[in-house]
Amino acid sequence: MSTTELDRPDPDLTRRTTPPGRGRGQVSAGAVLRYALLVLSVVIVLVPIYVLVVTSIKDAATISTATAWDLPSKLSAAGWVSAFERLAPSMGRSLILAVVAAALSSMLGAMNGFVFSKWRFPGADIIFTMFLFGMFIPYQAVMIPLQAMLLNLPPGFDGIGKLIIVHTVYGIPICSLIFRNYYATAVPTEIIEAAKVDGAGMIRTFISVILPVSLPGFVVALIWQFTSAWNDFLFALFLTQPTNGPVTYALQELAGGQNPNYAQIFAGVLIASLPTLVVYLVLGRWFIRGLMSGSVK
Amino acid sequence: MRQLKRWGPGLLLVSPSIILVGVFVYGLIGRNIWTSLGRRTDYVTDRVLNPGGYLNYVQLLSDPRYHHALWNLLVLTVVFVAGTMFFGLLWALLLEKGVTAEGVFRSILLLPMAVSFIAAGVVWRWLLSPAQGADQAIGLNQLFLKLGMPGLQSAWWSDPGPFAMAAMAVPAIWQLSGYVMALFLAGFRGISDDQREAARVDGATEWRIYRHILFPQLSPVALSALIIVGHMSMKMFDLIYSIAGSNSYTAEVPATLMWIQLFPQSDPIAAATNATVLLTIVALVVIPYLVHTHRSERGDR
Amino acid sequence: MQHLPGFQYAEWGPRLHRLPTAATEDAGYISKQQIVPVGDVIEDLGGTGVFPQNLLDLLTVKDAIYSVPSNIHRANVVWANTQVLDDAGITAVPADLDAWMADMETIKSKGVSTPLSIGGAWTQVQLLETVLLSTLGADGYTALFTADGDWESAEVTTAAEKYDQLLDYANTASDGDDWPPATDMVIDGKAAYNVMGDWAVAQFASKDVAEDAYSYFPVPGTDGVFDFLADSFTLPKGAKNPAGCKDWLMTVGSAEGQLAFNLAKGSIPARTDVAPDEFPAYQKSAMDSFANDTIVASIAHGAAVSEAWLSDITTAVSKFYGSRDTETLVSDLAAAASKHAG
Numbered sequence: 001m002s003t004t005e006l007d008r009p010d011p012d013l014t015r016r017t018t019p020p021g022r023g024r025g026q027v028s029a030g031a032v033l034r035y036a037l038l039v040l041s042v043v044i045v046l047v048p049i050y051v052l053v054v055t056s057i058k059d060a061a062t063i064s065t066a067t068a069w070d071l072p073s074k075l076s077a078a079g080w081v082s083a084f085e086r087l088a089p090s091m092g093r094s095l096i097l098a099v100v101a102a103a104l105s106s107m108l109g110a111m112n113g114f115v116f117s118k119w120r121f122p123g124a125d126i127i128f129t130m131f132l133f134g135m136f137i138p139y140q141a142v143m144i145p146l147q148a149m150l151l152n153l154p155p156g157f158d159g160i161g162k163l164i165i166v167h168t169v170y171g172i173p174i175c176s177l178i179f180r181n182y183y184a185t186a187v188p189t190e191i192i193e194a195a196k197v198d199g200a201g202m203i204r205t206f207i208s209v210i211l212p213v214s215l216p217g218f219v220v221a222l223i224w225q226f227t228s229a230w231n232d233f234l235f236a237l238f239l240t241q242p243t244n245g246p247v248t249y250a251l252q253e254l255a256g257g258q259n260p261n262y263a264q265i266f267a268g269v270l271i272a273s274l275p276t277l278v279v280y281l282v283l284g285r286w287f288i289r290g291l292m293s294g295s296v297k
Numbered sequence: 298m299r300q301l302k303r304w305g306p307g308l309l310l311v312s313p314s315i316i317l318v319g320v321f322v323y324g325l326i327g328r329n330i331w332t333s334l335g336r337r338t339d340y341v342t343d344r345v346l347n348p349g350g351y352l353n354y355v356q357l358l359s360d361p362r363y364h365h366a367l368w369n370l371l372v373l374t375v376v377f378v379a380g381t382m383f384f385g386l387l388w389a390l391l392l393e394k395g396v397t398a399e400g401v402f403r404s405i406l407l408l409p410m411a412v413s414f415i416a417a418g419v420v421w422r423w424l425l426s427p428a429q430g431a432d433q434a435i436g437l438n439q440l441f442l443k444l445g446m447p448g449l450q451s452a453w454w455s456d457p458g459p460f461a462m463a464a465m466a467v468p469a470i471w472q473l474s475g476y477v478m479a480l481f482l483a484g485f486r487g488i489s490d491d492q493r494e495a496a497r498v499d500g501a502t503e504w505r506i507y508r509h510i511l512f513p514q515l516s517p518v519a520l521s522a523l524i525i526v527g528h529m530s531m532k533m534f535d536l537i538y539s540i541a542g543s544n545s546y547t548a549e550v551p552a553t554l555m556w557i558q559l560f561p562q563s564d565p566i567a568a569a570t571n572a573t574v575l576l577t578i579v580a581l582v583v584i585p586y587l588v589h590t591h592r593s594e595r596g597d598r
Numbered sequence: 599m600q601h602l603p604g605f606q607y608a609e610w611g612p613r614l615h616r617l618p619t620a621a622t623e624d625a626g627y628i629s630k631q632q633i634v635p636v637g638d639v640i641e642d643l644g645g646t647g648v649f650p651q652n653l654l655d656l657l658t659v660k661d662a663i664y665s666v667p668s669n670i671h672r673a674n675v676v677w678a679n680t681q682v683l684d685d686a687g688i689t690a691v692p693a694d695l696d697a698w699m700a701d702m703e704t705i706k707s708k709g710v711s712t713p714l715s716i717g718g719a720w721t722q723v724q725l726l727e728t729v730l731l732s733t734l735g736a737d738g739y740t741a742l743f744t745a746d747g748d749w750e751s752a753e754v755t756t757a758a759e760k761y762d763q764l765l766d767y768a769n770t771a772s773d774g775d776d777w778p779p780a781t782d783m784v785i786d787g788k789a790a791y792n793v794m795g796d797w798a799v800a801q802f803a804s805k806d807v808a809e810d811a812y813s814y815f816p817v818p819g820t821d822g823v824f825d826f827l828a829d830s831f832t833l834p835k836g837a838k839n840p841a842g843c844k845d846w847l848m849t850v851g852s853a854e855g856q857l858a859f860n861l862a863k864g865s866i867p868a869r870t871d872v873a874p875d876e877f878p879a880y881q882k883s884a885m886d887s888f889a890n891d892t893i894v895a896s897i898a899h900g901a902a903v904s905e906a907w908l909s910d911i912t913t914a915v916s917k918f919y920g921s922r923d924t925e926t927l928v929s930d931l932a933a934a935a936s937k938h939a940g
Contacts, residue, residue, distance in 0.1 A: 038391050041384075042405050045471065047440075048420045049408070061805065064786065065435045065779060068423075069443060108314055115311045121304035127315060129591050134322040136524075136583040138532040140555050141576035142321070144569055145328035169321045172314050202306040231413030233535040248415045252539070255419045260776060269416040276411035284404050291483035344937075362913070428770040432711045432788060435779070455772040457920030542718055544909055545773035546916035561909035 056080060056267035063262050079263030083254070083271055086264070090242075090250035093160045094230055095275070097246055101167035102225035108168070109175020109221050114210050116176060117183040118192050119202055128180070135173035143238050150239060159244030163236065167229040175221045182217035182290075183210065220290035223283055227276050247272045326576065333569035347566040357570045362546075363554065369462040370550045374530040376463040380470035381526050382519070385477025390507075392478075393485040403482075407475040414472070418539020421468040425540065427455035454541070454548055465548060468536060473529070477522050484518035485511065524586050531579050551575050633832040635662035636847060643851040648869045652893040653828070656901070665830035666851040667868035669860050672884055673795045673896040674728045674817045674825035677781065677802075680810065682710055682790040691815045695732050695760050698791075698818040702767040705790050714768040715789035718775035719916045723908075724898035725793045726761050726915055732819030733757035736892045743895075743902050745939055749932035758924040758931075765922070773916055784812070793817060795827070795899075799880050800864045814880065816887075824891040827899035828868060903938065910934035 055063065059076035067073070115121070116128045150162050157165070187210065195205045233248040240246070242253045251272045255265045280287070336349025347353055357363055388406055392399055409417070426436040429450040434442055441449040453464035488511060496506045534552040541548035544557060551571055558568040640663050646654060649667070657663045683689075686705045692698035702713035716722060731739045734753050741747055748754070769783065781801045783789040792798070802812055816823070831850055837843045849855045856867035861876060866885045874882045895902035897911060914930035 034391050034396065037387070038396070038402050041388060041391075042402060045406060045409060048417070048424060048471070051424065052420050064782060065439075066786065068435060069440055111310050112314050115307040119304065119307040119310075121308045124307070124311075125591060125595070127311070129587050130323075131314070131318055132587055133580075133583065134318050136528045136579055137322060137326070138528075138552070138572070138575050138579055140532070140534070140552055140572040141329055142325035143572070144332060144559070144565055145325045146321070149325070166321075169317045172318055176314070202310065206310075227411060231415075233413065233415045233538075248413050248535075251413075251419070252415050255539075256776075260778060265419060269412075269419050273412045273416050276413075277408065280407055280411040281404055284407050285400065287407075288403070288479050288483055291479060422772075422774050425772070426775070427772045430711070433769045433783075452770065453772075455770070455920070457922075540774050541772070542774035544719060544912045544916065546913045547773055547920055557909055557913075560905075562906045564906075 052266045052270055055262055056083075056270055058263050060261055060263050076263065079261070079267040080271070082261070083264045083268035086254055087247055087250055087268055087271055090245065090247040091272070091275075093244070094246040094248075097160045097163050097167065098226045098229040098275075101164050101171065101229045102222045104164070104168040105171030105175045105225050106218055106221040108172050109177075109179045110211070110214055110217065111206070112172065112176035113179020113181075113183050113217070114206055116180045118187065118189065118210075119205075128176070131173045131176055133173075134170070135177065139170070139234055143234075147238055159240045160246070162239045163229070163232075163246065166235050166239065167225070167232065171225045171228065175225065178221045178224070179214070179217045182214070182220075186213065186216070216286075216290040219283065219286045223279055223287050223290075226279060230276050329569050330573050332566060333573050335566045335569075337564075337566055346564065353566060353570045354574070357567060357574065362549070363551070363571075365546075366549045366551050366554050368459065369548065370531065372460055372462040373466050373469075373533070373550065374527060376466035377469045377473075377530045378523060378527050380466055381474045381477045382522065384470065384474035385522065386481055386519075388474065388478040389481035389485060393482055403478075406478055409472045410475045412472065414469075414533075414535035415539050417468055417472055418536050421471075421536075422540040425453040425455075425464060425467070427452040457547075461547060462550075465537060465540065468540070469530070469533065473526060477526065480518050480522050481515065484515045488514055520586070524583065528579055528583060531575060632835055633664055634835050635664055636666055636833050637663045639666055639833075639844060639847045639851060642848065644869075644871070648853075648871050650870060650888070650893065653826075653868060656893075656895055657830075665832045666847045667828045667830040668850045668856065669863055669865035670826050670828050670868050670888060671795045671797060671865045671899075672824055672887070673724055673827055673899065674731060674820045674823065675794065675796055675798070675814050676817055677784055677792045677794055677798050678813045678815070679784045679787055679790055680813050682787055683813075686710075686790075692818045694819045695729065695764075699760075699763060699767065702790070706767065710788070710790060712767065712769040712783070712788065713790045714764060715780040715783035715792045716765070716768040716771050717777045717780040718771060719773045719912050719919075720898050721775075721777050721780060721794070722771075722915045722919060723912055724795070724896070725764065726757075727897040727902075728793055728817040728820060728825065729761045729764065730754070730757045731823060731825060731894065732817055733760065736823045736894050740894055740902075742935070743939065747935055747939055749935045750928060754931070755924070755928055758927050762922060762924050765919070771919075773919075796866075796880060796884060797864055799878070809879065822891050824887050824893045825896050826888070826893055827896040827901045829865075830868075907934055907938035910937065 051068070054071060055068070056079045057075055057077070058072040058079070059074040060078060062072070062074050112131075116124055146166070150157075150165070153162065191209055192205060195209050200208065230246070231248060232246070233252065236245045236249040237252075240249060242249050251268055254268050333353055334350050335347060335353075336345075337347040338345050348356060392402060396402065424436040426434075426438065428434050429438050429452065431442060434450065437453075438450040441447060451464065452461070453467075454461045456464070492510055493506055496510055501509075532552065533550070534556070537545075537548050537550060537553050538556070541553075543553075544561070545553070552575065555568045555571045555575075558564045558571060640649065640654070643649075643666070653667065653670075654663065657665060657667065682705060686701070686708045688701050688704065692701050705713040716725060727739075730742070733756055734742070738753060742749060742754075769780075769789065771780070777794055777798070778801055780789075781792050781794055781798050782805075784792045785802065785805050785807055815821075831847055833840075833843050833847060850859060851869075853867075853869055853872050856869050857872050857876065860867050860872075860881070864881070866877070866881050866888060870889055872885075874885045877885065897903055897908065900908055903911065911931060911934055914927055914934060917930065918924075918927040
């Protein structure tokens with residue numbers, strides 16, 4: 001059986017649509033305004049980041065409310081070092097959690113998305129809608145019985161194990177949505193029909209036809225789930241302890257201590273955010289590209 | 298039988314998810330509702346703490362403290378949704394035609410989304426400090442003074458007035474406008490250039506192109522952005538917990554009240570009642586939306 | 599302080615625990631039978647010979663003692679910036695709240711617009727409790743936490759009004775604020791006074807403040823009263839290593855253990871037989887007070903009231919900070935008391 005190359009124009013993310021009448025050399029008032037607004041937006045958005053970075057590299061004794069907005073008078077790496085020491089164990093746990101949960105829920109999402117878009121069964125739409133509702137529920141509505149239900153797992157599941165289960169399961173709806181939308185627009189039904197004619201069963205079709213072209217869907221799903229698991233606090237608060245929980249919990253403990261060291265705390269915020277920051281910086285373009293290929297409508 | 302053989306495998310493949318979602322979402326919701334109907338008396342004084350049945354809901358819904366929390370939630374949601382939609386659309390409009398260093402702008406505007414609410418709350422707590430005036434101001438108020446704009450100072454969310462909670466939306470807008478921008482950007486880029494070119498050839502102004510060609514096609518994107526951002530507001534807990542602490546009357550919303558009911562007050566029944574009402578509020582908005590998309594997709598097919 | 603869902607408790611060894619006293623039932627650990635009495639450890643350590651009777655009484659719930667106190671903090675301390683006081687010509691410690699507020703007026707007229715510094719919600723509760731203590735006296739204050747406690751009495755209303763007046767002299771804080779910025783205001787001379795527990799000493803030390811640059815005294819009207827909060831260690835039921843837990847409890851309750859622990863933490867030992875020589879100046883005076891003053895329990899730190907009650911009090915105080923309605927404050931406090939007392 002042959003796999004037809006999907007013939008889709010790859011949307012160019014940085015194209016220009018310049019209305020006619022504007023030469024390349026001319027700078028229009030509109031362009032100036034546009035750049036001004038963009039720069040202003042960026043500056044405003046970076047204000048909290050500025051505070052975080054600048055405070056985290058200050059020498060602890062020089063930190064006071066009077067000089068909070070000033071650049072450091074005395075530099076020190078102590079904040080970063082001590083924050084890293086405090087947070088390293090939980091960062092490792094968060095990494096395991098985010099990677100495993102993202103991988104598992106993406107996989108389940110891909111399978112579900114495939115079935116809901118291309119291999120439907122009677123009642124599939126209703127079931128899918130019921131899945132989607134699960135995406136929107138406030139998790140407070142299940143937290144109390146969830147806590148009780150997860151109480152009696154074997155000890156190996158404590159902390160991150162419970163969170164992996166929880167994030168995988170509650171990630172199923174959004175991942176299924178992402179893949180269903182993606183497959184609906186990116187995979188022509190004719191391909192499926194052709195594979196069926198060739199004698200391929202569902203699993204074969206999925207593995208040979210669908211998976212190879214699923215990358216954009218996976219990108220969106222993995223990024224979304226990784227971030228969601230990494231940044232979660234609610235589940236961590238209810239289901240884990242600071243000693244076996246993810247970095248969000250450890251950070252909250254760090255920030256809430258009795259004698260706060262702001263250099264350390266703000267460095268901690270930056271450290272805890274680094275993996276997801278990197279993911280968005282490096283993969284951001286793919287994220288938008290994935291969104292554009294119809295992953296989320 | 299051939300029918301079954303056709304779609305059977307599909308059902309089978311999805312069945313683990315069906316079971317998991319069925320248990321973890323619907324099963325647990327049911328269990329939570331069951332808990333919320335419980336009755337409890339103080340074992341020492343025999344005072345009735347939770348009357349049981351629908352009276353638990355009456356008790357919660359008639360509590361002035363809950364009204365205050367609901368009002369805060371309303372103010373927060375309206376401002377948060379309006380703010381993210383405004384900035385998300387604005388930035389998408391600024392970027393969608395292509396600018397130099399677009400990648401840089403886009404990355405920076407998307408950056409706050411990578412930070413967790415808890416982490417952001419740590420610095421926003423300081424930024425939104427209510428003290429004003431040269432003697433006391435810190436955070437944003439201090440910055441405004443330094444920049445020579447003392448009139449911009451505010452007590453933010455600590456203001457005793459009824460709309461104080463709007464200030465709590467500021468960090469949330471900061472974090473999620475980038476996401477709405479990404480949605481709209483993807484939406485714009487998904488509309489082929491030909492439509493615009495054709496309209497331009499016909500002599501349409503840029504504004505009319507937006508209004509009559511592009512925006513209508515973006516309405517599904519806008520709607521889903523609206524719903525996603527709106528429901529995030531209902532669930533919001535981390536941010537408020539991080540900024541206002543675990544017991545703040547001024548910044549109380551049902552989600553934070555639930556934490557207090559569950560832990561310091563050791564009242565799981567009231568907490569379950571609270572959670573169920575919250576779920577109902579979300580459902581009232583989300584279910585019509587889901588039905589609408591379900592129907593429109595049926596129509597497309 | 600995070601609160602563990604009850605059922606996860608037993609997996610842990612001894613854990614740091616705010617002192618449960620006779621009037622409280624911290625998070626229901628005792629009623630849920632998640633911790634076991636440690637009266638035998640107390641006896642082995644020396645019983646009433648080494649722990650003040652007052653303290654042991656407050657530790658006793660239904661005739662059993664459930665924790666070993668490791669260190670004591672004092673909550674009714676005013677920390678002051680001597681330079682600001684000198685500039686305003688204030689030389690004597692004020693005798694009561696009214697005299698104190700008169701001093702604050704003087705300081706304000708000299709250009710310090712916020713003579714008193716305050717932090718987030720729990721620091722406000724702490725300030726209120728010292729005002730209650732000052733207005734009602736030690737016995738009146740302690741009576742508030744009994745079944746007959748009258749929170750709607752004239753004295754409580756007076757205390758609420760004085761608290762309201764004190765807030766007029768304070769900076770604008772927000773609920774989530776922590777305490778160090780408020781203490782920093784005193785260190786920087788932006789405020790003259792800060793009511794804070796004695797862990798504030800660490801803040802002065804970390805900012806390298808000279809010992810004569812700041813002074814401390816009990817909140818006016820509470821001289822001779824020690825408003826305590828204690829950290830103590832409990833023994834969970836079904837602990838995986840009971841012998842090890844008990845060893846720890848014995849260590850932390852011993853004289854050597856308390857000496858080392860408290861030198862590091864900046865608090866004072868719960869035992870009365872630890873020599874004060876090695877402690878810094880503040881701790882020496884605190885140990886002296888602890889041995890001789892009347893001891894009352896702190897509301898803000900969970901020593902006088904249960905968590906649920908404290909949560910309601912904090913809500914009332916947080917609400918008052920915005921509304922400044924003393925009548926509602928008093929009725930909210932009374933409602934909280936009738937819900938939780940007895």
